[in-house]
Amino acid sequence: MRQTSFRRRALAIAGLTAAAALTLSGCSSSDSSGEGGSAETFNIGISQFVQHPALDSATEGFKQAFIDAGYVEGETVNFDEQNANAEQATAVTIAQGFATSDNDLVLAVATPAAQAAAQAITDKPILFTAVTDAVSAELVDSNETPGGNVTGTSDLAPLDEQLKMLQEIVPDAKKVGIVYASGEVNSEVQVEAAQEAAADLDLEIVTKTVTTANDIAQATEALGDVDAIYVPTDNLVVSGIASLVQVAEEQQIPVIGAEAGTVEGGAVATLGIDYVDLGHQTGEMAIKILEDGADPAELAVETSKSFTYVVNPGAAERMGVEIPKEILDQAETVE
8 A cells, every 4th residue: 555656756857957957946836737857846734633643643654655756855845744732723723824834735634633724724735634524524525526625534443343343352241431522523423333333233332521631531430330442533532542541441441442543552452544554545645636736626535445453462451351362363463
């Protein structure tokens, strides 16, 4: 998946004089014709909603797509990286700054950052990644035909398969707790999907909402006598996963995550996406837009192309469960 069919325009062409090369280097990337031989530099603004492993990985994967395509950071591509630290007001401020910048394209990492960017920026392409449901978040008209200047990649997890995995690890589970941020549309979508999937598996979903990271421990305790906890790709909860895991370990409640970063943070296991790959996939879309002139309005929202088991045997031991050999044999292991 890391290989890309796109090739960066050559930086130097035989016969160019130094003066001509200097002139080309000052060309605006918005003048790109999609043909080889340009020496333009692309400027990209990156708004990441909060720092945690999944989103960090998505950002790194996005940047790596440009490196793999032959770009040189600081020479032929510049990244202006901003982090909102889970503050929506800060995400809005970042987006407003990018709206008046000379960036050729903006990457928004996570739903709140994408919503802020879409509100503020109308005259340049926006790509999102780590967004669960772009339609529900009102970022696109449809996944097939976005219809505006915004498109990107979805991190929607295979919830039904994840809950089946939960049942393999916790065979007697009847109640599954979910703690999520009430203000995150992506989390609401996942909770609804989890409730639908759980009904088919004879599981009951118990939910508690939080508004700040300081609420996570108390909300986890308030789940009551659940048999397991499922952590969706909720930016607030994942950024404060240590608080949830601490309560879960004290109460011997196994935690299943929606993505690998949560497992690295102390959950038992996941069957999830690789956010580096998802970010890389988004970077490939960006190159289509910048080099080939692809129109975001017609560039369909993409989803992850692969899912991987990731397990944390130490967490399993601390939470009093055993990971089945069938899962271990297929899984990547973290501690």
